Amino acid sequence: MNNHVSLRFKAIPENESFARSAIAAFCVPSDPTLETVNDIRTSVSEAVTNSIVHGYGTEKGDVLIDAEIIDDVLTVKVVDHGKGIIDIETVTQDFYTTKAEEERSGLGFTIMRTFMDSLEVESVLGAGTTVIMTKRLSNA
Numbered sequence: 131m132n133n134h135v136s137l138r139f140k141a142i143p144e145n146e147s148f149a150r151s152a153i154a155a156f157c158v159p160s161d162p163t164l165e166t167v168n169d170i171r172t173s174v175s176e177a178v179t180n181s182i183v184h185g186y187g188t189e190k191g192d193v194l195i196d197a198e199i200i201d202d203v204l205t206v207k208v209v210d211h212g213k214g215i216i217d218i219e220t221v222t223q224d225f226y227t228t229k230a231e232e233e234r235s236g237l238g239f240t241i242m243r244t245f246m247d248s249l250e251v252e253s254v255l256g257a258g259t260t261v262i263m264t265k266r267l268s269n270a
């Protein structure tokens with residue numbers, strides 16, 4: 131089945147659960163296992179939290195999510211127009227965090243990379259960040 135949805139919401143922590151639930155619900159018609167849905171839910175949650183906490187911080191803005199399913203493969207794109215990332219290779223390493231004082235562990239990208247089939251990060255300093263993740267929904 132082929133399908134797509136787009137979401138746009140205010141970058142505040144209250145919307146993080148809406149976003150992960152919406153993308154999980156979007157996948158249900160493809161009949162994924164509970165484990166697969168949980169992996170997707172967790173990964174979307176990590177990407178959205180990063181956009182809110184690191185991308186925008188105290189700035190105002192929106193987070194956009196485009197999700198599509200083509201031939202049972204989910205692609206989720208999480209976009210913010212926040213501060214961007216200087217060095218993607220460094221920040222995506224395990225345990226790298228710029229907010230250690232807020233008890234962040236630097237494992238968000240590790241979780242996304244582990245739970246999804248692929249992870250790509252694109253960013254322009256001062257313009258924002260896009261995280262693209264894919265996951266096969268069927269076991270076939």
Ligand SMILES: Nc1ncnc2c1ncn2[C@@H]1O[C@H](COP(=O)(O)OP(=O)(O)OP(=O)(O)O)[C@@H](O)[C@H]1O
Nearest residue numbers: 180181184185221227228234235236237238239259
């Ligand atoms: N959307 C974003 N915009 C700007 N910087 C980001 C964004 N996402 C991640 N980063 C940077 O990448 C670092 C690593 O992100 P990651 O999610 O792996 O760890 P964390 O958010 O610091 O901690 P955790 O996710 O474990 O709470 C962040 O500390 C931040 O500096």
Ligand SMILES: [Mg+2]
Nearest residue numbers: 176180238239
């Ligand atoms: Mg994080």
